[in-house]
Amino acid sequence: MDKNYTHINDxxxxxxxxxxxxxxxxxxxxAWAQSNPDHLKQLEDFRIILEKxxxxxxxxxxxxxxxxxxNARLETEKKTIxxxxxxxxxxxxxxxxxxxxxxxxxxxxxxxxxSSGKNxxxxxxxxxxxxxxxxxxxxxxxxxxxxxxxxxxLRGEAFFKVSADKSKPFIISVNDVRVTVVGTAFNVKSDxxxxxxxxxxxxxxxxxxxDSVRLTAGEKVEVLKDQAQxxxxxxxxxxxxxxxxxxxxxxxxxxxxxxxxxxxKFKSNIVIVNPGLKTLQISTTFKNEPLKEILxxxxxxxxxxxxxxxxxxxxx
Amino acid sequence: MESNDTHLIGLIKSGNKxxxxxxxxxxxxxxxxxxxxxxxxxxxxxxxxxxVFVRIWTKREQLKEDGFLKSFLYRSxxxxxxxxxxxxxxxxxxxxxxADSVKNDMGNLNTEIMATELEKNIHSAINSLPEKCRNxxxxxxxxxxxxxxxxxxxxxxxxxxxxxxxKALKILRLKVVDFLILIFILLK
Numbered sequence: 008m009d010k011n012y013t014h015i016n017d018x019x020x021x022x023x024x025x026x027x028x029x030x031x032x033x034x035x036x037x038a039w040a041q042s043n044p045d046h047l048k049q050l051e052d053f054r055i056i057l058e059k060x061x062x063x064x065x066x067x068x069x070x071x072x073x074x075x076x077x078n079a080r081l082e083t084e085k086k087t088i089x090x091x092x093x094x095x096x097x098x099x100x101x102x103x104x105x106x107x108x109x110x111x112x113x114x115x116x117x118x119x120x121x122s123s124g125k126n127x128x129x130x131x132x133x134x135x136x137x138x139x140x141x142x143x144x145x146x147x148x149x150x151x152x153x154x155x156x157x158x159x160x161l162r163g164e165a166f167f168k169v170s171a172d173k174s175k176p177f178i179i180s181v182n183d184v185r186v187t188v189v190g191t192a193f194n195v196k197s198d199x200x201x202x203x204x205x206x207x208x209x210x211x212x213x214x215x216x217x218d219s220v221r222l223t224a225g226e227k228v229e230v231l232k233d234q235a236q237x238x239x240x241x242x243x244x245x246x247x248x249x250x251x252x253x254x255x256x257x258x259x260x261x262x263x264x265x266x267x268x269x270x271x272k273f274k275s276n277i278v279i280v281n282p283g284l285k286t287l288q289i290s291t292t293f294k295n296e297p298l299k300e301i302l303x304x305x306x307x308x309x310x311x312x313x314x315x316x317x318x319x320x321x322x323x
Numbered sequence: 324m325e326s327n328d329t330h331l332i333g334l335i336k337s338g339n340k341x342x343x344x345x346x347x348x349x350x351x352x353x354x355x356x357x358x359x360x361x362x363x364x365x366x367x368x369x370x371x372x373x374x375v376f377v378r379i380w381t382k383r384e385q386l387k388e389d390g391f392l393k394s395f396l397y398r399s400x401x402x403x404x405x406x407x408x409x410x411x412x413x414x415x416x417x418x419x420x421x422a423d424s425v426k427n428d429m430g431n432l433n434t435e436i437m438a439t440e441l442e443k444n445i446h447s448a449i450n451s452l453p454e455k456c457r458n459x460x461x462x463x464x465x466x467x468x469x470x471x472x473x474x475x476x477x478x479x480x481x482x483x484x485x486x487x488x489x490k491a492l493k494i495l496r497l498k499v500v501d502f503l504i505l506i507f508i509l510l511k
Contacts, residue, residue, distance in 0.1 A: 016489060017489030017490065017492055017493045018485045018486055018488065018489030018490075019489070020489070020492070021485070021488040021489045021491075021492050022470075022485060022488075025463065025470075025488070027469070027470050027485075049496070052496050052500075052503050053492050053496065055441075055503060056445060056492060056495050056496060056499065057464065057492070059441055059442045059445050060445050060446070060449060060460075060464040060495075061464050061465075061467075062353055062356035062357055062360065062464070062465045063356055063359070063360070064352050064353065064356045065352070065355065065356065065359070065365070068351070068352050068355060070347070070348045070351040070352055071348065073347075073351050073355075073369060073372075073373075074344060074347050074348060074351070076369075076373070077347060077373050077376055077377070080373060080377060081377060081380060081381075084377055084381065088381065
């Protein structure tokens with residue numbers, strides 16, 4: 008910059024262009040601009056920038072009408088906001104409850120422990136399976152999402168109709184025997200000495216610590232305590248299910264098999280005195296008949312005698 | 324007069340609708356004009372200002388009280404406008420193509436387009452000025468305030484206003500120098 012104009016700088020030019028400069032200052036700026044085309048160019052550039060940066064206010068604009076439009080929009084916005092607000096909370100509550108329900112069903116709802124007393128008990132299990140407990144029996148069931156299996160601990164006797172679920176085997180532990188099923192109907196009976204499994208439909212695998220055996224419909228296995236090998240056999244008749252069908256179905260059933268069932272059902276003490284009678288086979292179905300009637304049918308069939316003694320009934 | 328604005332932020336924050344309306348009425352025209360310089364669409368410019376004010380009202384709890392209200396408003400409108408242009412870009416690709424072919428037929432349209440481009444460039448350059456500088460410059464150019472009024476509004480000395488205006492012009496000139504040359508040629 009020229010020596011004469013040392014005090015002419017950007018600040019001064021701005022002042023001049025915006026009408027903020029004093030009269031002597033303005034005169035100096037004008038003289039400075041005329042002294043050099045570059046100076047003039049700089050001043051013109053500043054002028055253009057200042058002009059172009061001004062806002063062109065639209066004279067037709069009405070801020071009050073604009074405010075009315077804004078308020079109308081705020082109203083509708085408020086509604087959508089409260090709507091989304093409600094929706095959001097509804098979603099939170101829904102997730103909360105469904106999670107709670109899921110956890111409840113799988114942690115608490117999927118456990119059940121029942122025992123039958125003097126009567127048989129039909130119990131629906133949480134997985135949809137059905138079990139019918141004979142008298143004086145009990146089971147504990149644990150299933151649900153967090154378990155890989157459906158575990159049942161059984162004492163006594165029960166019939167199972169297992170709902171199909173291949174991903175969760177249904178495992179019954181009774182004494183030291185484990186019965187694994189996927190979906191089928193079968194009977195498990197246990198007392199101090201032995202466990203008897205009879206399959207009505209489907210396939211069941213039975214194993215103890217030493218051996219295992221696969222049973223299909225109509226087959227049964229009897230496992231004694233600490234038995235080394237398991238042998239499956241054919242089930243004669245449908246004696247095993249008398250307690251939930253209330254029928255005694257005999258199909259070439261030997262008398263030695265029928266008598267214990269009768270003793271169980273009627274809490275009686277029937278004894279076969281003559282060993283030769285044990286192998287006699289009977290094919291018939293008893294329905295709700297009293298013991299006396301059943302015994303008279305047996306007596307007539309085999310031509311044998313029934314002796315009613317003190318606490319004991321003798322077959323001769 | 325401007326110092327009241329900062330006080331208004333506090334009122335809006337506490338849910339005072341009157342204060343909100345007051346701010347809107349006071350600044351609507353200049354904010355609209357500002358949006359218009361960027362997007363060149365009258366109705367959409369109003370929508371942009373609306374968007375900014377709707378957001379201010381619905382999120383009023385988050386307002387910062389220490390800011391300078393006016394420059395906050397200009398900044399918000401500027402960002403909203405750029406957002407708008409970004410969304411428009413895809414839609415307008417066809418239009419630009421169309422406009423190009425028309426432009427060749429009308430040579431004198433070039434000057435107008437250049438002038439518009441210059442304006443746009445100046446405004447985006449203004450927005451990238453250092454904050455203090457930008458506040459001073461916008462009050463001068465957008466609100467036609469005198470140096471003394473600016474000094475009072477921002478609570479700074481007259482000398483600082485002079486410095487900031489000079490600094491702003493210097494920076495802006497450097498940023499739009501190419502356009503200025505073209506404008507010069509076209510206008511001659």
